[in-house]
Amino acid sequence: MVPKKPKIAVFKFASCDGCQLSLLDAEDELLLVAGAVEIANFLEASRRVVKGPYDIGLVEGSITTPHDVERVREIRKECRVLITIGACATAGGIQALRNWKDVKEFTRIVYASPEYISTLDRSMPVGSYVHVDFELRGCPINKYQLLEVLNAFLNNRKPTIPTYSVCMECKLKGTVCVMVAGGTPCLGPATQAGCGALCPSYARGCYGCFGPMENPNTSALSRHFTELGESNLDIMLAFRGFNAYAEAFRKESDAHE
Amino acid sequence: MSKTVTIAPVTRIEGHAKITIHLDDKGTVTDARFHVNEFRGFEKFCEGRLMWEMAGITSRICGICPTSHLITSAKAGDDILAVAIPPTAEKLRRLITLAQWIQSHALSFFHLSSPDFLLGFDSDPATRNIFGLIAKDKEFARRGIRLRKFGQEIIEVLGSRRIHTPWAVAGGVREPFEVSKRDYLLAWIPEARETALLALKTLKSIHENFSTDIPNYGNFRSLFVGLVAPDGALEYYDGTIRIMDGGGNIIADKIDPHSYSDQFGEATEDWSYLKFPYYKPLGYPQGMYRVGPLARVNICDYIDTPLAEEERQIFKAMAGQAEAVNNSFYYHYARLIELLFAVEKAEALLNDPEILNPHVRSKAMINRLMGIGVSEAPRGTLFHQYWVDENGVLQKVNLIIATAQNNLAMNRTVRQLAMRYIDGNKITDGILNRIEAGIRCFDPCLSCSTHAAGQMPLHVQLFDADHRLLDEIRR
Numbered sequence: 231m232v233p234k235k236p237k238i239a240v241f242k243f244a245s246c247d248g249c250q251l252s253l254l255d256a257e258d259e260l261l262l263v264a265g266a267v268e269i270a271n272f273l274e275a276s277r278r279v280v281k282g283p284y285d286i287g288l289v290e291g292s293i294t295t296p297h298d299v300e301r302v303r304e305i306r307k308e309c310r311v312l313i314t315i316g317a318c319a320t321a322g323g324i325q326a327l328r329n330w331k332d333v334k335e336f337t338r339i340v341y342a343s344p345e346y347i348s349t350l351d352r353s354m355p356v357g358s359y360v361h362v363d364f365e366l367r368g369c370p371i372n373k374y375q376l377l378e379v380l381n382a383f384l385n386n387r388k389p390t391i392p393t394y395s396v397c398m399e400c401k402l403k404g405t406v407c408v409m410v411a412g413g414t415p416c417l418g419p420a421t422q423a424g425c426g427a428l429c430p431s432y433a434r435g436c437y438g439c440f441g442p443m444e445n446p447n448t449s450a451l452s453r454h455f456t457e458l459g460e461s462n463l464d465i466m467l468a469f470r471g472f473n474a475y476a477e478a479f480r481k482e483s484d485a486h487e
Numbered sequence: 488m489s490k491t492v493t494i495a496p497v498t499r500i501e502g503h504a505k506i507t508i509h510l511d512d513k514g515t516v517t518d519a520r521f522h523v524n525e526f527r528g529f530e531k532f533c534e535g536r537l538m539w540e541m542a543g544i545t546s547r548i549c550g551i552c553p554t555s556h557l558i559t560s561a562k563a564g565d566d567i568l569a570v571a572i573p574p575t576a577e578k579l580r581r582l583i584t585l586a587q588w589i590q591s592h593a594l595s596f597f598h599l600s601s602p603d604f605l606l607g608f609d610s611d612p613a614t615r616n617i618f619g620l621i622a623k624d625k626e627f628a629r630r631g632i633r634l635r636k637f638g639q640e641i642i643e644v645l646g647s648r649r650i651h652t653p654w655a656v657a658g659g660v661r662e663p664f665e666v667s668k669r670d671y672l673l674a675w676i677p678e679a680r681e682t683a684l685l686a687l688k689t690l691k692s693i694h695e696n697f698s699t700d701i702p703n704y705g706n707f708r709s710l711f712v713g714l715v716a717p718d719g720a721l722e723y724y725d726g727t728i729r730i731m732d733g734g735g736n737i738i739a740d741k742i743d744p745h746s747y748s749d750q751f752g753e754a755t756e757d758w759s760y761l762k763f764p765y766y767k768p769l770g771y772p773q774g775m776y777r778v779g780p781l782a783r784v785n786i787c788d789y790i791d792t793p794l795a796e797e798e799r800q801i802f803k804a805m806a807g808q809a810e811a812v813n814n815s816f817y818y819h820y821a822r823l824i825e826l827l828f829a830v831e832k833a834e835a836l837l838n839d840p841e842i843l844n845p846h847v848r849s850k851a852m853i854n855r856l857m858g859i860g861v862s863e864a865p866r867g868t869l870f871h872q873y874w875v876d877e878n879g880v881l882q883k884v885n886l887i888i889a890t891a892q893n894n895l896a897m898n899r900t901v902r903q904l905a906m907r908y909i910d911g912n913k914i915t916d917g918i919l920n921r922i923e924a925g926i927r928c929f930d931p932c933l934s935c936s937t938h939a940a941g942q943m944p945l946h947v948q949l950f951d952a953d954h955r956l957l958d959e960i961r962r
Binding site for chain 2: 246
């Protein structure tokens with residue numbers, strides 16, 4: 231008997247689609263992936279069409295409408311393993327910046343007939359509504375990490391995804407510390423690795439695409455920013471980026487508001 | 488009995504297309520609408536951020552064309568700094584813009600559209616995608632995947648990652664180019680050119696096979712809008728705005744992008760979150776215009792690379808004397824002409840020794856309190872306008888995105904297809920497929936992204952004159 235190929239489904243909420251495109255970006259692996267698994271369609275979202283069950287569901291995007299809430303609950307039921315991919319799904323994404331503002335004011339200014347916009351007050355991570363088996367970080371995610379996570383779950387093992395900080399990647403690359411040597415504020419010490427320390431390689435401070443690392447000491451980092459001459463506004467903006475609503479970054483940014 | 492139907496926005500489908508079709512008493516289509524229901528609120532939540540952050544933040548609008556937002560935002564930043572960026576920085580930004588065209592146009596044709604054409608509209612939707620194409624014609628799919636990869640490789644080589652690179656900045660770019668990187672990219676050119684030509688050859692056979700369908704795919708006159716170079720050549724990074732009517736007449740030319748808001752207004756409708764830009768002198772909705780490949784190849788006087796120019800002349804000849812090519816199906820053709828151009832032009836830039844000059848960034852502080860950036864994203868002209876205070880803190884943001892500018896034309900296309908194919912009170916799979924293909928001519932961001940490895944999620948509803956739901960179909 232030919233073993234059945236595992237079924238993978240991809241679901242999208244509010245996002246830029248960059249994370250699911252990372253799957254297509256794995257060109258060299260795409261032909262192999264196509265042979266190893268069944269990529270179920272990006273079927274949309276009504277009760278009737280979520281034709282599960284799926285072995286793995288990848289969820290991109292944040293939850294922003296009442297309909298999203300219903301939909302993500304349906305999706306959870308249909309997926310044996312649910313993995314969120316990217317900053318939107320794991321932390322609410324860049325659109326979570328609106329969580330600090332009045333969303334009604336948003337829609338009024340941008341749209342002539344705001345009463346037709348049906349939206350929740352806040353942009354929330356998937357994990358605040360349903361149980362998530364694994365959260366893959368990044369804005370966008372790293373395609374090699376995605377392949378590793380898929381591989382791990384398909385083989386019933388734990389994914390090898392580092393939870394240490396970006397600093398480790400700078401050291402591994404031999405990149406000179408932008409903060410110690412250049413006095414440039416850098417979120418690296420509090421941010422999870424995964425990007426390959428991209429910005430410090432450009433002599434620029436990290437801006438936190440991969441969200442908070444495990445147990446980040448954000449207040450010590452803020453103190454250091456202050457010593458470098460950063461204002462409260464600068465510090466607030468630094469933590470309030472692509473992972474603004476991730477708890478550690480949210481608290482730190484609020485402390486400087 | 489009233490034929491006007493107002494749609495209560497109850498069944499929101501976040502980020503996906505919804506189409507409603509309205510019939511009169513006799514069951515004839517009176518209207519059809521293409522709805523977009525995703526709201527993220529970028530223009531508003533950027534207020535209070537720093538001008539320097541905007542390239543990074545606005546990249547996140549779109550994972551398919553983040554590079555277009557990056558470059559356009561950096562250009563708005565140049566304007567606020569009031570600097571001329573180093574010539575090498577401009578060439579590098581041009582190169583990455585072409586790379587964006589290559590990867591996006593290749594994605595549109597090979598990954599998204601060709602499965603319809605090569606596997607057939609009526610083939611099983613479950614396999615009518617890039618994976619189905621891999622199963623059917625592995626070599627063709629492999630070449631398409633590699634051509635897109637070439638575009639993505641340029642972006643990765645320059646910007647260290649493919650999606651959301653922090654590489655461009657107000658005043659230039661962050662890192663000079665290197666000989667070894669240039670040579671690596673140059674080695675790709677012969678294969679890329681060959682694949683672009685293969686795509687054109689394949690499309691032409693599709694034109695023959697679908698000749699009875701094609702006349703219904705958004706075939707109507709409209710304005711065409713885009714940038715052209717100072718000498719009238721096809722442009723992608725800079726230049727001035729040209730506006731052509733459906734008869735092929737240039738009705739406005741050499742418009743400074745800084746005055747775009749005098750030319751274009753944005754209307755809103757209660758049934759879609761996507762705004763409806765229009766050409767102000769003609770008013771709304773008569774000022775409907777199209778942007779993107781079809782517009783650009785129509786409005787330019789010539790293309791300054793030999794193979795693409797040869798194709799452009801064949802394209803122009805299709806329209807007949809002094810006409811613009813008005814059929815939206817030929818977006819595909821124009822897109823592939825641009826794909827070939829982008830490969831040829833990238834080769835020319837890579838061979839330019841100045842591209843290796845290490846001076847790639849001009850530094851300055853805030854010198855103007857307002858800045859505009861414009862460029863040609865794969866799907867059309869993209870505008871970013873920022874108002875800042877003296878510290879560079881954003882006071883107001885206006886973004887006009889290509890897909891929105893095609894909104895009126897996409898609606899017109901859906902209406903045309905509905906009128907041609909809807910007969911009676913049922914929506915069949917065949918109708919759904921054709922409407923989907925009609926929308927995909929425009930390669931709108933919302934759909935090609937959600938449909939990246941599968942089919943476009945669609946929700947079509949059919950209403951009678953009393954707004955009773957006759958039929959609906961989702962997938």
